[in-house]
Amino acid sequence: xxxxxxxxxxxxxQEGDSAVIKCTYSDSASNYFPWYKQELGKRPQLIIDIRxxxxxxxxxRIAVTLNKTxxxxxxxxxxxxxxxxxxxxxxxxxxxxxKLIFGTGTRLQVFP
Amino acid sequence: DTGVSQDPRHKITKRGQNVTFRCDPISEHNxxxxxxxxxxxxxxxxxxxxxxAQLEKSRLLSDRFSAExxxxxxxxxxxxxxxxxxxxxxxxxSSRQGSNEQFFGPGTRLTVL
Numbered sequence: 738x739x740x741x742x743x744x745x746x747x748x749x750x751q752e753g754d755s756a757v758i759k760c761t762y763s764d765s766a767s768n769y770f771p772w773y774k775q776e777l778g779k780r781p782q783l784i785i786d787i788r789x790x791x792x793x794x795x796x797x798r799i800a801v802t803l804n805k806t807x808x809x810x811x812x813x814x815x816x817x818x819x820x821x822x823x824x825x826x827x828x829x830x831x832x833x834x835x836k837l838i839f840g841t842g843t844r845l846q847v848f849p
Numbered sequence: 850d851t852g853v854s855q856d857p858r859h860k861i862t863k864r865g866q867n868v869t870f871r872c873d874p875i876s877e878h879n880x881x882x883x884x885x886x887x888x889x890x891x892x893x894x895x896x897x898x899x900x901x902a903q904l905e906k907s908r909l910l911s912d913r914f915s916a917e918x919x920x921x922x923x924x925x926x927x928x929x930x931x932x933x934x935x936x937x938x939x940x941x942x943s944s945r946q947g948s949n950e951q952f953f954g955p956g957t958r959l960t961v962l
Contacts, residue, residue: 781940786950828891830949833905835949836905837884837892841890
């Protein structure tokens with residue numbers, strides 16, 4: 738069935754360093770890949786997304802890359818700040834309804 | 850506030866009771882999704898509406914769960930005869946036709962004692 742794997746489950750970095758989170762999806766028909774940031778007790782918030790006809794997308798300190806052949810996509814955060822600390826979820830949309838299949842999340846901690 | 854809203858934010862109930870949650874999507878969004886999130890996991894798809902039509906339900910969704918969107922605006926999710934395993938955060942998301950972007954509500958946290 739449809740599945741999204743996400744690694745690592747936890748990631749600790751020093752402020753100013755880069756952070757990379759990687760995901761793999763199973764459904765080759767998936768064509769939309771969003772990333773959500775969820776702070777404790779808050780709703781998931783869309784931070785960046787990429788569609789299958791694009792290989793890379795950047796938005797300030799955040800970038801996402803997609804390798805359709807390998808069914809991999811990654812989130813890159815540069816110059817991390819303490820306020821980047823949160824749980825990050827990757828997802829892949831699938832089916833006619835564009836429902837999202839989520840990864841299991843990465844808890845990012847940025848130490849000052 | 851023009852975002853997705855959910856009510857109530859918290860619900861504590863005893864096992865065997867019925868509960869109902871409400872979701873108000875962003876006004877121009879005709880697509881509405883319900884997800885369930887347990888601690889330490891990503892949201893899990895439950896069901897999808899396009900306007901008032903329920904077009905997909907997860908195979909994992911028990912017969913005790915039912916959802917409606919009678920006028921294509923707000924939606925309700927009812928759980929009958931709640932069980933302790935139903936304890937979770939229930940999230941609603943909406944998107945507009947032609948866009949993949951889903952915007953989430955704050956969720957309803959259900960605790961079944």
